[in-house]
Amino acid sequence: MGEAVAAEAQGRFVPGAVPGTVRFAGSETSFGMGGRLESHAVLGDVHYEESQAGRDRLRFSQIPVEHDDQGSQFRFNSRDSRLWFRLQRPVQDHDLNVYVETEFTDKPGTYAMFVRHAYLSVGPLLAGRSYTTFIDSAALPDVDTGSGPGEVFLKRGQLRWSQGFGNGMELALALEESDSEINDPVSKQTRTIEDDQVPTIVSRLAWRDDWGQFSIATMIRKLRWQQERTRVSELAGAIGVSGRLNVGAVNNMRFMVNYGNGIGRFITLGAYPDASLDSHYSELNTHPAFAAQLAYQHFWNAAWRSTVSVGWSQSNSPEGVSALLTERAGSIQANLFWSPVAELSVGFEYLYASQQLRNGQDGELNRFMFSTRYTLEL
Amino acid sequence: MSDATLHALMAQRIDELYQRIEVLAFDQNRTLPELDQDRRRAAGEIASSARSLSSLASELMQLGESLNLSASNRQQFQSLAVNLQTASNDVASAALDAASQDLARSVSPGYRAAARPVMACTVAGDASSWFSSRAGSLRFVSTGHGRSRRC
Numbered sequence: 001m002g003e004a005v006a007a008e009a010q011g012r013f014v015p016g017a018v019p020g021t022v023r024f025a026g027s028e029t030s031f032g033m034g035g036r037l038e039s040h041a042v043l044g045d046v047h048y049e050e051s052q053a054g055r056d057r058l059r060f061s062q063i064p065v066e067h068d069d070q071g072s073q074f075r076f077n078s079r080d081s082r083l084w085f086r087l088q089r090p091v092q093d094h095d096l097n098v099y100v101e102t103e104f105t106d107k108p109g110t111y112a113m114f115v116r117h118a119y120l121s122v123g124p125l126l127a128g129r130s131y132t133t134f135i136d137s138a139a140l141p142d143v144d145t146g147s148g149p150g151e152v153f154l155k156r157g158q159l160r161w162s163q164g165f166g167n168g169m170e171l172a173l174a175l176e177e178s179d180s181e182i183n184d185p186v187s188k189q190t191r192t193i194e195d196d197q198v199p200t201i202v203s204r205l206a207w208r209d210d211w212g213q214f215s216i217a218t219m220i221r222k223l224r225w226q227q228e229r230t231r232v233s234e235l236a237g238a239i240g241v242s243g244r245l246n247v248g249a250v251n252n253m254r255f256m257v258n259y260g261n262g263i264g265r266f267i268t269l270g271a272y273p274d275a276s277l278d279s280h281y282s283e284l285n286t287h288p289a290f291a292a293q294l295a296y297q298h299f300w301n302a303a304w305r306s307t308v309s310v311g312w313s314q315s316n317s318p319e320g321v322s323a324l325l326t327e328r329a330g331s332i333q334a335n336l337f338w339s340p341v342a343e344l345s346v347g348f349e350y351l352y353a354s355q356q357l358r359n360g361q362d363g364e365l366n367r368f369m370f371s372t373r374y375t376l377e378l
Numbered sequence: 379m380s381d382a383t384l385h386a387l388m389a390q391r392i393d394e395l396y397q398r399i400e401v402l403a404f405d406q407n408r409t410l411p412e413l414d415q416d417r418r419r420a421a422g423e424i425a426s427s428a429r430s431l432s433s434l435a436s437e438l439m440q441l442g443e444s445l446n447l448s449a450s451n452r453q454q455f456q457s458l459a460v461n462l463q464t465a466s467n468d469v470a471s472a473a474l475d476a477a478s479q480d481l482a483r484s485v486s487p488g489y490r491a492a493a494r495p496v497m498a499c500t501v502a503g504d505a506s507s508w509f510s511s512r513a514g515s516l517r518f519v520s521t522g523h524g525r526s527r528r529c
Contacts, residue, residue, distance in 0.1 A: 097411040140407040249394040342403035
């Protein structure tokens with residue numbers, strides 16, 4: 001009890017007391033491992049010429065438009081199955097967390113394991129790969145068919161400092177890796193360019209109280225492209241507000257609104273580039289984009305819950321870029337999940353998604369998904 | 379606001395915090411250290427509310443002397459107030475020890491049994507609670523909507 005009181009007074013964990021962890025005998029270190037097995041049966045529209053990833057996940061740029069080879073398909077996949085490990089121990093007056101989470105991602109005919117999160121945190125300092133600090137992870141909707149177009153969803157290497165001020169207020173400042181998505185005027189393709197020389201600077205100010213949480217995030221980044229002796233760069237930025245508002249004890253409303261000329265890579269699952277080069281490769285033009293997502297989660301009772309999520313985004317491209325770039329995207333997702341025990345979720349989700357290209361062509365898809373998920377912690 | 383109303387609201391607040399801790403189990407986006415942080419934060423709030431509830435129970439015991447109650451009702455009132463204080467202290471201890479969703483399993487039945495009747499003395503009906511964790515699972519339970527009980 002004395003140990004617990006001291007830890008509580010300092011806002012720290014008690015070794016071995018955190019769910020899903022065991023304490024190594026004779027040490028202050030707790031170890032935890034777990035995972036989840038997730039299976040999906042999906043009936044829905046696909047673009048036959050596009051990759052498997054676009055058939056199993058929501059990829060807005062792969063939504064078939066007029067004249068595309070498209071049709072419906074029934075598919076099974078076990079994407080989003082995960083495995084995680086963690087270590088925790090007190091270090092002087094701080095908590096030390098080491099966390100690695102992997103995910104099984106579909107490859108043709110098999111699955112590959114990818115790192116979702118791999119970070120270490122000591123007190124206010126976090127170093128490693130995790131969600132960008134621009135994301136408010138508490139505002140991400142509880143949906144299974146994929147992230148909506150209004151969601152900021154990106155993981156990056158980073159160095160983050162989080163400082164609480166009491167009364168539920170916290171400021172996070174981060175330096176993050178800064179790859180750019182640049183559209184090439186000749187090939188018309190968008191490529192990930194890793195020529196950046198300075199990190200992205202991200203800040204998030206969050207308030208947390210009985211009503212939920214609300215946060216404001218800003219980002220400044222330098223987009224850069226380099227080839228042989230030609231080098232061009234452009235400063236870009238973005239601002240976002242997001243939050244989770246409690247509706248009663250357990251229901252909640254989650255929202256995100258983001259705008260900026262450097263968030264193409266952060267939203268709509270990479271459908272928009274951050275910038276494009278002009279035809280002389282002498283100038284880098286940013287693409288201002290707007291994205292918004294609104295979701296409501298309702299618990300019908302302790303075992304049944306639903307989420308309805310609506311999202312929309314738009315990117316304004318300068319003249320001269322490929323007419324086949326996505327200009328707008330939207331989605332509606334609705335689900336019903338049954339969890340007789342916290343570890344198990346079984347349910348249906350419906351997805352409607354659409355995109356419009358710069359040339360005016362548009363397309364849409366409908367998908368129905370039955371999913372089962374079992375989570376196990378040590 | 380009377381002490382009784384205040385402690386009824388506080389008991390409801392503890393219930394809500396329990397429910398929020400248990401709902402974290404359905405959060406598939408945040409990493410486990412982030413969820414642990416939320417659980418610890420909510421557990422700290424539960425402990426703080428329970429301690430306030432315990433001190434209010436003390437005031438309730440003193441208040442019992444000045445109420446116009448029959449001898450047997452006064453004795454029952456005092457007994458329930460003592461139960462409430464004991465249960466509140468248990469909740470505070472468990473919240474500090476466990477700081478996790480498991481605390482609902484460890485203290486919830488005793489806490490609810492002790493807290494409800496005293497609240498019903500002065501409040502019409504009691505708060506409902508969907509989320510009760512038993513043997514690690516979530517279950518829908520009724521705590522008697524709109525029920526009143528004489529002291």
